[in-house]
Amino acid sequence: METYNWNSFVVYMILISIKLSDSNEIKISGPGLQPQNIVMPARYFLVNFTYLNEDSYTPYLGKNLAVEINGRSTKSNYCRVWVNTLDRKDGTFIVRYKVYETCINLSISIYYKNKHIENSPFMFEGPIQPDQCDCPDEDFNLWLKKYGCSSSYENIINDLKPFNKLDMSTQIQKIVQKYHKPESTSFCHYVIKKNKIYRDCYGKHIGFNMFADNILLSLARKVFLPDMELVINLGDWPLVHKDSEPLPVFSWCGSNDTVDIVMPTYDLTESALENMGRITLDTLSVQGNVERKWNNRKPMAFWRGRDSRAERLKLIDIARAYPELFNVSLTNFFFYRDKEAQYGPKQPHISFFKFFDEWSKRLENKVTIRDSMTHVPQPKFECNCPLKNKNIHEEL
Structure with a gap:
């Protein structure tokens, strides 16, 4: 019986080797293969051995997969890049990498059994910018296209439709008058003007404004945002009851009794913004740390x-x-x-x-920065932006 099992294992491994000779069996995809166009805190791509699944997977596969990412910086022949491979244990690997400085001539080499897979190495002239670089694209629509985003999303349009023709100055006054209860509620009024972030916060406990700050600052580093203003609820319970006047308040949570504009919770956004940074628990790393098969859960x-x-x-x-x-x-x-x-x-x-x-039609409002507002600055980071920004933006 032991001989039979050993022979079966040898035959199985030979079959794997034969299959791997067909390059179509390994598919590479993901935004990390467009590093010049898509800037992320941690870029990533997938290596998929298409003939395998959760049941036929073997740990032997991961031991023979290797990824190297190299490049040059503008100051030296070496570029600081951290690479991390996550094994989903179903024939798919998530390869993520974090760029710490502006890189040029970046190469991504993917090996299986010490040999390049098809199209490897992937070469990118650059510049490849780290997420901390304040080098926003000037064309908002082109930026959406580069990132593979739709020009509109039905859920967002439906959520914002009730507020298409409102004067935000009036709405802000109503929100402050109704919900400014320092001991029980906390929220911030944000103004984005010429791609700079300003805010007024209300309430006793406003520390969670850091999460909203980080989202807006991250976006502003990547693209010139339209001039706009919005209110973000910092609490963990929605504010606007459905039987009251609908007011435009963004919240991290909703309920059947409320009509807040719900956006992804700060746990998820922060884990994405700090991916491969100070946050180790994120939606990618989780996939590489699951021990049980789905059927066993x-x-x-x-x-x-x-x-x-x-x-x-x-x-x-x-x-x-x-x-x-x-x-x-x-x-x-x-x-x-x-x-x-x-x-x-x-x-x-x-x-x-x-x-x-185990959102389509819009009412244009004059966006003004109040004297009481605090400017939320971008963190200082030395960067080599390819072009000088011309501050082209669209007003909402």
């Missing part, structure tokens, strides 16, 4: 969090009523300490890795 809703809303306590009640469908626990008691005995015991935090394991 439990078909349950899994949740952990603190007691910041009464609805979270209700979730505990639901989970206890349907334990076969929910795995729910609180990790800390702060707001409802008197109910810890009822809704505890609290459970330790779960690693993010393990968590996954």
